Amino acid sequence: MAVPLESPISFTNVGRIRWWQRGIFASQTGYVLLALLGLLIAMHFASPYFFTQGNMQNVAKNFSFIAIATLGITFVIITGGIDLSVGSMMCFSAMITSMVMSGLSTPGMPGASLFVHLAADGKTVVANVPGLILLVSILAGLVTALIVGLVNGFCIAVLGLSPFVTTLGMLSIVRGLGYVVSNGRGSFPGGPDADYFYALTSGDLFGVPAPFIYLVILAAVMAVVLHHTSFGRHVFALGGNEKAAELTGIPVVRVKIEVYVICALAAGLQGIIVSGWLGSAPANMATSYELNVIAAAVIGGANLAGGVGGPLGAIVGCVLLEVIRNGLVLAQVSSYWQQTLVGVIIILAVLVDRIRSRIT
């Protein structure tokens, strides 16, 4: 039974996979990125307006409006789950933020005296500490999202309900709560801090839209978290083989709850940013956005079966959707075609990946 264990191993019959057959080059994200570049070049020749600064700013802003939520849902999709409550969450967080902001800025409302006082003329409202109302109201919106995420995660990870059903219910619950708290009227960010709010959400820095800056920062953080922390590793392991994850002692319940919380927080933040651009948080805001967000993630290469996905894919998916929308407008094609085309692209993207994995 003596096996010479000390001699060095040689890789005689195990070939090394070529660089172009692994990593990003062999992923759906890679192909879609290539298609996107092709599309950008085609757009450049199709319309002289496409690569103008104004249009680029528009594109960057518009895709940032779903991309942060897409980053969040990508975590959930990698674990093999799904979150359908994203659109409702965007609306509800935005609503809570703007309601808290205008509530705290109205003298006479409960708690408002801590934050504002009337100026000498008896009409102008002045903040006691500039920016504090903004901070509190955004925190209120995010805490709301955190609670919804915790409930989602608890139902799915602890009670063992199906993610689809749980979040479908949550879609309805959260949307309903939005109508309840606002009485269906929607709400507007107001008060002395509203200007800061608009500057932070729809302003720009050296011509770069603020939402785009947040997106880039969050995507970079997400890339590090997914690939260089044990949490990220556990997220992938959960999507690859949940039973193995459990057997190797990964805290499966905790990781699951965390991804749903991350997803809800991203959606909440996204909603708050969108409401700054809209100037209000109507009760029907972001209706059916969950479908856009999931579509963008899937086009970008996140696998609904779990185990695959990343921030680059999420962004590429969002950009592709926005460039198509923008391109159809510039090409003066009826914008009703957009939905049809998006559907075709979802199927094509997944199809190309399937064909590739059959070949290799």
Place this chain on the structure above:
Amino acid sequence: METAGAAGQPVLELTGIGKEFGAIRALHDVDMQVFPGEVVGLMGDNGAGKSTLVKIIAGNFRPTQGEVRFGGNAVHFYRPIDARVVGIEVVYQDLALADNLTAAANVFLGRELKRKFGPFAFLDHNAMAARALELFGELRSETRPHDLVKQMSGGQRQAVAIARTRLSNAKLVMMDEPTAAISVRQVEQVLGLIHRLKEQGVAVMLISHRMPDVFAVCDRVVVMRRGEKRADKSIRDTSPEEVTALITGAKEAA
């Protein structure tokens, strides 16, 4: 081959273990001892209770009756991690690997090596890859730490699963059909590894259907039938024919 350490204290001691699933009695009054540096073959037909016994020792199930002692102390496992903490490692039949991760990532799954940067801890990819390569080298397996598990052969997957048990200083390694789905040469390697574990004083429980493997590496064989222990014999005092008869029930007990 002497039954190493048989005189010393058993690393694992089961007394009167029973397990019921509703009306089904999966295990009844099983007593068993495993000593350090000893390789015990656990044999039995499908449904004989081998898997249930393994799962009780590994912390997947709690026994309905009886006591588990490990290293001299009574232990109660609520989850598999509890068993792993005291030094029991299991190589599962389906290997429990995440296909979408690399070999090194799978070896270190759940106990990643990290480097601290202020309040943050990041994965130490290089250290994990180096240690994984070392372990694969010990196993004489042609497995690259950076390759994805989904692109690997059955033997390479086995090496990854076994390498995982070598990370911690396990006192008892249980292997569920480790030689069922791999090539002849790799069977040889796995049996070689079992010998290596034995040399280092690790107790090994080998759950297998393959009679030649059991007789090649085991010191002792335990035969289960219908949830009961029917035989517990030194490998020198028995023969493949007798074990087969015990498994099938042609011979009631020995």
